[in-house]
Amino acid sequence: xLRFIARRLLExxxxxxxxxxxxxxxxxxxxxxxxxxxxxxxxxxxxxLERAYDLDKPLxxxxxxxxxxxxxxxxxxxxxxYPNRTVNEIIADKLPVSLELGAEALLIALVAGLTLGVxxxxxxxxxxxxxxxxxxxxxxCLPTFVLGPLLVxxxxxxxxxxxxxxxxxxxxxxxPCLTLGCVYAAYIARLTRGGMLEVLHQxxxxxxxxxxxxxxxxxxxxxxxGGLLPVVSFLGPAIAGILTGSFVIETIFQIPGLGRExxxxxxxxxxxxxxxxxxxxxxxxxxxxxxxxVVQVWLNPKLKFE
Amino acid sequence: MAGVRYFVHFVHSVxxxxxxxxxxxxxxxxxxxxxxxxxHRGIGDEIGDLDPHVAxxxxxxxxxxxxxxxxxxxxxxxxxxxxAVAERWEVSADQLTYxxxxxxxxxxxxxxxxxxxxxxxxxxxxxxxxxxxGNAGLLYVLQGAEAYTKGxxxxxxxxxxxxxxxxxxxxxxxxPVPYFLSLLTHPAWLPVHLxxxxxSGPVYERGNPWARPGRLVGNGAFILRAWEPNQRIVxxxxxxxxxxxxxxxxxxxxxxxxxxxxxxxxxxxxxLHLTYALPFGKVESxxxxxxxxLRMDPYLNTYFLRFNVARPFLNxxxxxxxxxxxxxxxAIAEKILRGGQLPAYAFTPPGMAGYVPEARLPTDFxxxxxxxxxxxxxxxxxxxxxxxxxxxxxxxxxxxxxxxEMWRRELGVQVRLVNQEFKAxxxxxxxxxxxxxxxxxxxxxxxxxxxxxxxxxDSGNNHTGWASPAYDxxxxxxxxxxxxxxxxxxFQKAEALLLEAAPLVxxxxxxHIFLLQPSVKGWHPTLLDHHPYKHVWLEE
Numbered sequence: 096x097l098r099f100i101a102r103r104l105l106e107x108x109x110x111x112x113x114x115x116x117x118x119x120x121x122x123x124x125x126x127x128x129x130x131x132x133x134x135x136x137x138x139x140x141x142x143x144l145e146r147a148y149d150l151d152k153p154l155x156x157x158x159x160x161x162x163x164x165x166x167x168x169x170x171x172x173x174x175x176x177y178p179n180r181t182v183n184e185i186i187a188d189k190l191p192v193s194l195e196l197g198a199e200a201l202l203i204a205l206v207a208g209l210t211l212g213v214x215x216x217x218x219x220x221x222x223x224x225x226x227x228x229x230x231x232x233x234x235x236c237l238p239t240f241v242l243g244p245l246l247v248x249x250x251x252x253x254x255x256x257x258x259x260x261x262x263x264x265x266x267x268x269x270x271p272c273l274t275l276g277c278v279y280a281a282y283i284a285r286l287t288r289g290g291m292l293e294v295l296h297q298x299x300x301x302x303x304x305x306x307x308x309x310x311x312x313x314x315x316x317x318x319x320x321g322g323l324l325p326v327v328s329f330l331g332p333a334i335a336g337i338l339t340g341s342f343v344i345e346t347i348f349q350i351p352g353l354g355r356e357x358x359x360x361x362x363x364x365x366x367x368x369x370x371x372x373x374x375x376x377x378x379x380x381x382x383x384x385x386x387x388x389v390v391q392v393w394l395n396p397k398l399k400f401e
Numbered sequence: 402m403a404g405v406r407y408f409v410h411f412v413h414s415v416x417x418x419x420x421x422x423x424x425x426x427x428x429x430x431x432x433x434x435x436x437x438x439x440x441h442r443g444i445g446d447e448i449g450d451l452d453p454h455v456a457x458x459x460x461x462x463x464x465x466x467x468x469x470x471x472x473x474x475x476x477x478x479x480x481x482x483x484x485a486v487a488e489r490w491e492v493s494a495d496q497l498t499y500x501x502x503x504x505x506x507x508x509x510x511x512x513x514x515x516x517x518x519x520x521x522x523x524x525x526x527x528x529x530x531x532x533x534x535g536n537a538g539l540l541y542v543l544q545g546a547e548a549y550t551k552g553x554x555x556x557x558x559x560x561x562x563x564x565x566x567x568x569x570x571x572x573x574x575x576x577p578v579p580y581f582l583s584l585l586t587h588p589a590w591l592p593v594h595l596x597x598x599x600x601s602g603p604v605y606e607r608g609n610p611w612a613r614p615g616r617l618v619g620n621g622a623f624i625l626r627a628w629e630p631n632q633r634i635v636x637x638x639x640x641x642x643x644x645x646x647x648x649x650x651x652x653x654x655x656x657x658x659x660x661x662x663x664x665x666x667x668x669x670x671x672x673l674h675l676t677y678a679l680p681f682g683k684v685e686s687x688x689x690x691x692x693x694x695l696r697m698d699p700y701l702n703t704y705f706l707r708f709n710v711a712r713p714f715l716n717x718x719x720x721x722x723x724x725x726x727x728x729x730x731x732a733i734a735e736k737i738l739r740g741g742q743l744p745a746y747a748f749t750p751p752g753m754a755g756y757v758p759e760a761r762l763p764t765d766f767x768x769x770x771x772x773x774x775x776x777x778x779x780x781x782x783x784x785x786x787x788x789x790x791x792x793x794x795x796x797x798x799x800x801x802x803x804x805x806e807m808w809r810r811e812l813g814v815q816v817r818l819v820n821q822e823f824k825a826x827x828x829x830x831x832x833x834x835x836x837x838x839x840x841x842x843x844x845x846x847x848x849x850x851x852x853x854x855x856x857x858x859d860s861g862n863n864h865t866g867w868a869s870p871a872y873d874x875x876x877x878x879x880x881x882x883x884x885x886x887x888x889x890x891x892f893q894k895a896e897a898l899l900l901e902a903a904p905l906v907x908x909x910x911x912x913h914i915f916l917l918q919p920s921v922k923g924w925h926p927t928l929l930d931h932h933p934y935k936h937v938w939l940e941e
Contacts, residue, residue: 131824131827132457136861139550140550143531143533147531147532147606178449244662252670258670259669261632346660349660
């Protein structure tokens, strides 16, 4: 297993390098620049600005300098939009917020999704199944930008229990985490139901029942491990998405997370911030996919580290 | 471990929500703010920097106006310049030399006195090329300033700013500037405290993190207490401010909320006293249901269409004029936008210190058809379909579609609408890759020159390719004229020439639409949307 992980980590290096290089040049070819503004500045001011950020140097020089700073010093450079902050500082400020939002939403998603999914599978084609499945279907169909404002309307504006936006106290965590968690809970419920139904009809489950195992033991000891496989494959990319923050949720609730910077930095042509967030997200997605692969082998004896 | 911590955190939150009810929250932020004189306001996008020499965005400059004070400041009602750090000043007969006498009580927030030397050192900083200040150009009215920023002069002594003694500052201008005192209220002219900047990093380079809580030393009515990125910027009343006795607010919380819908929800939930703006689609419901919360203030902001006069067909003045005459401006302002906008028949908006444009580009469909036929395109025959480029702001499309339909119906001219992202449109504009462009312009100070200057052939904001030596010469004469009436006459002639040539179609004068709690007092409708915070207070 260690060899498998080591090999995968080694493969990561060229992947990240390609992503960094492609992003570096792609963002430069997008029309407009960090200092493109409604009101033009005089040519000498523009020259001074470009000099201050080394944008007056040839592109390849800027690229090699950036690469050197990232690889040797872990320095992602100064931000253009936030002149007195570095990209490292912005990520250090905002990533923990996105991680917290993601982790709490994931917890809601797992608890609600697995419960609904298992219930629906065990009581398949009964009214319990219909209720669970319909709830999941509604969750999938209801986009976060509808659910979020609806929750705000009810709990913040009508009842006055929470703030409509902001990330100040513990109460401010509830509505955004619930909104983000609900959507993923719905997917997890559908996948769990499907996975469990398939497993519950397998021979080894029948054997377990024949040997006198109780319903709970069959579900939790025998069926769940196999029934969760589709959920685990889904969780890899889902966790990456959920942990790196959700642009929509962060915008609806004005959460100071990294998801908004990821999107807005492209609109602002904040070259260094675009690169910093892209590299970070790429690394996170690669790492989480690796974790998912390891967990899948652990859950499914038919798979091997090859 | 992290999982356990998150779980505990989550359970904690759920328990709090279930036990807390409205009665446990001691009122909303607005209610508490009213009692404690704490103003909560939305400021749109997250701000980048609070360094007055680096910041360019309107919201940044607004917060900076609470933290710093210049020689003069603005009257809260009509924004005319009133004494601030300078208690009085003298102007020479030729209007080239201003002598400012600084008040003895002016102090920095660390207790240091504000001196004339602070102003010259600050102006030296903003003009220094290595800082790359986007607003350095505003100081070019100072003698020698432009050469200094261009690197042609190395010695700052050649720039027209001298500290005669600690409390006397002499300013020499390059040419007479009748609106110089108004210009001085722009944050580019604010003093900064160089010793505290030097303690945080290089004074003349970008990226110095001095403008942060605990480090920023200002001389304004408020001091910076907290800056939580994307959450809030908190400023509190400064005890060292010379006029602290008249400052009624104890604190201001600036909330950067980039989504207008989220901001409006926060306002309804009692988190904000006033919003940065109001989503276009919600104006009607507020007008109907809660008119006492809705404000539609006039604003120095003209919306117009630019013609690229280098393009075939649009290089023909009669074609441009016909298109300009065939826009039904009252319909756009009163039937489509319906938010206090006024139809624009000239480029300069009303309220410009006594200046009223004489010429007009009226709406006259018959005349438009006649002019187009004169140009050789009766009924639009022979003209290709034009492209009208606009950015994806919410009401731009509505107006663009209306204009498209008016030209089709009245002139038989076909228009294709092209929609791009904000910065992409600006890049196309700069490169001249457009035919007709949806544009707007916001004035920097209440003087016609802030609008008419952009059409000069050497202006970096013209972008149409239209150049008229006669127009340039009229504006140059106006800039050298000290008599207000004679100057306005020159501006009127210039604007008449501009509208006759029609490199643009004025559409409407915009208004600033936002929500305001009735408890906010002293928030006067001003043309630049400036509201000196020392004159604002809250009443329950």
